[in-house]
Amino acid sequence: MHFTTTEENYIKAIYHLQQGTGNVSTNDLAAELSTKPASITDMLKKLTIKKLLRYERYKGVRLSNEGEKLALAIVRKHRLWEYFLVNTLEFGWDEVHEVAEELEHISSKKLVEQLDLFLGYPKFDPHGDPIPDSQGRMAVQQQINLIDLALDIPAEVCSVGSQSTELLEILKHKQLGIGTKLEVKRKFSFDHSIEIKMKSLPAITISQQLAQSLFVKTISND
Amino acid sequence: MHFTTTEENYIKAIYHLQQGTGNVSTNDLAAELSTKPASITDMLKKLTIKKLLRYERYKGVRLSNEGEKLALAIVRKHRLWEYFLVNTLEFGWDEVHEVAEELEHISSKKLVEQLDLFLGYPKFDPHGDPIPDSQGRMAVQQQINLIDLALDIPAEVCSVGSQSTELLEILKHKQLGIGTKLEVKRKFSFDHSIEIKMKSLPAITISQQLAQSLFVKTISND
DNA sequence: ACTTATTTTTAGACAAATCTAAATTTAAAT
DNA sequence: ATTTAAATTTAGATTTGTCTAAAAATAAGT
Numbered sequence: 001m002h003f004t005t006t007e008e009n010y011i012k013a014i015y016h017l018q019q020g021t022g023n024v025s026t027n028d029l030a031a032e033l034s035t036k037p038a039s040i041t042d043m044l045k046k047l048t049i050k051k052l053l054r055y056e057r058y059k060g061v062r063l064s065n066e067g068e069k070l071a072l073a074i075v076r077k078h079r080l081w082e083y084f085l086v087n088t089l090e091f092g093w094d095e096v097h098e099v100a101e102e103l104e105h106i107s108s109k110k111l112v113e114q115l116d117l118f119l120g121y122p123k124f125d126p127h128g129d130p131i132p133d134s135q136g137r138m139a140v141q142q143q144i145n146l147i148d149l150a151l152d153i154p155a156e157v158c159s160v161g162s163q164s165t166e167l168l169e170i171l172k173h174k175q176l177g178i179g180t181k182l183e184v185k186r187k188f189s190f191d192h193s194i195e196i197k198m199k200s201l202p203a204i205t206i207s208q209q210l211a212q213s214l215f216v217k218t219i220s221n222d
Numbered sequence: 223m224h225f226t227t228t229e230e231n232y233i234k235a236i237y238h239l240q241q242g243t244g245n246v247s248t249n250d251l252a253a254e255l256s257t258k259p260a261s262i263t264d265m266l267k268k269l270t271i272k273k274l275l276r277y278e279r280y281k282g283v284r285l286s287n288e289g290e291k292l293a294l295a296i297v298r299k300h301r302l303w304e305y306f307l308v309n310t311l312e313f314g315w316d317e318v319h320e321v322a323e324e325l326e327h328i329s330s331k332k333l334v335e336q337l338d339l340f341l342g343y344p345k346f347d348p349h350g351d352p353i354p355d356s357q358g359r360m361a362v363q364q365q366i367n368l369i370d371l372a373l374d375i376p377a378e379v380c381s382v383g384s385q386s387t388e389l390l391e392i393l394k395h396k397q398l399g400i401g402t403k404l405e406v407k408r409k410f411s412f413d414h415s416i417e418i419k420m421k422s423l424p425a426i427t428i429s430q431q432l433a434q435s436l437f438v439k440t441i442s443n444d
Numbered sequence: 445a446c447t448t449a450t451t452t453t454t455a456g457a458c459a460a461a462t463c464t465a466a467a468t469t470t471a472a473a474t
Numbered sequence: 475a476t477t478t479a480a481a482t483t484t485a486g487a488t489t490t491g492t493c494t495a496a497a498a499a500t501a502a503g504t
Contacts, residue, residue, distance in 0.1 A: 027482080036462080058469055111321055448501100451501085456494090461489090468482080468483065471478100
């Protein structure tokens with residue numbers, strides 16, 4: 001069966017919003033997709049007929065097994081292309097998202113599998129998110145929020161909470177990015193700001209909000 | 223300015239049909255794009271407003287400079303992706319066309335330039351067609367039709383006239399393909415069939431029609 | 445030159461994906 | 475429990491790219 005780019009974007013949005021609990025609401029979907037709730041309702045009906053999701057009026061929606069399979073295939077393509085862009089074509093990790101949004105809709109199965117082979121079956125994309133394999137399985141992330149990192153543990157930034165220009169601006173100014181190695185030196189309970197230390201730079205303080213939008217994994221200190 | 227995939231396909235079709243002489247007719251375009259003439263007329267009006275072509279009712283159409291620039295950009299992307307698929311992802315030269323038809327519509331400028339750089343600025347795609355550079359310039363092909371190749375001149379198949387299943391079927395059966403090295407041994411004026419010899423295979427005869435759909439370039443015999 | 449055939453265009457309709465505005469259902473609040 | 479507020483759905487309209495059927499323009503044939 002074949003799906004339009006629009007349909008695939010709906011499926012992907014539902015997948016991201018339903019992570020964890022409960023049903024996804026029409027309003028949340030409208031916000032995520034920058035459309036009006038009325039448009040969401042129309043499309044949900046259509047996708048229900050196509051058996052990609054389970055939807056009851058006024059009660060929200062969840063993906064069916066079919067739908068989840070499709071979502072994972074799209075996420076797989078998105079993250080593989082991001083890996084390709086950064087590691088093969090030397091894009092910066094912060095400039096690949098938009099391009100991958102287009103590439104993820106290329107339909108060829110063989111293309112994806114050959115790309116995966118060429119890249120060496122990577123497990124994580126440049127933002128630290130896990131790449132589903134051809135069966136839809138993916139590695140569990142051992143990332144933790146920077147706000148939760150214990151003192152003096154060497155760690156590496158491997159994921160950022162969003163792609164907003166505002167976040168990217170402050171990260172650039174503070175010289176923080178994917179791959180940055182750091183340790184937390186102090187935590188201030190007054191405002192939950194934390195002091196971090198990066199190699200060969202003076203320690204700096206970052207706000208609770210900023211720390212919460214950074215994810216790190218601990219690294220061996222050698 | 224941004225164009226839809228459909229608009230780009232119209233521009234590309236006109237580009238291919240207008241090679242050489244005269245204006246492109248509505249009927250020819252309809253055949254090329256597998257749509258009805260009425261649909262062509264509608265779209266031509268739209269693309270005229272967008273200044274991509276010069277169109278007078280009942281008199282056919284030609285691309286404007288703008289339109290030609292766009293066409294070359296699309297052809298460039300198509301052929302670069304074909305090169306990538308064959309040389310990097312190890313596709314066969316006969317299975318890349320469809321995928322490239324999708325990839326050619328990815329819009330990122332940076333993606334194309336980085337891909338070109340990664341591939342080493344190739345001049346010809348896997349079918350032997352020249353790849354336009356970022357300015358739209360391309361190498362002139364020194365390919366000649368197999369029917370015109372002189373006797374006993376070593377040559378290499380570098381292009382095929384179409385992608386039809388029928389052609390691919392007979393090529394496979396005769397063990398002919400892009401890259402095949404051969405010499406013409408005899409020409410029969412009765413039916414214009416020719417006898418060709420490939421290394422380590424007995425000589426075979428091929429029909430005029432088949433010879434006309436193969437293009438070769440001469441090679442030094444070492 | 446006049447009739448016939450072909451090509452091209454117009455007119456009106458349709459499906460997909462969206463919107464606005466109004467109606468309906470569910471949830472919240474007193 | 476009734477009213478008010480919020481979320482969701484319906485109804486009807488719009489845009490894009492397509493279609494069919496009919497009309498108009500051009501080309502061909504005698």
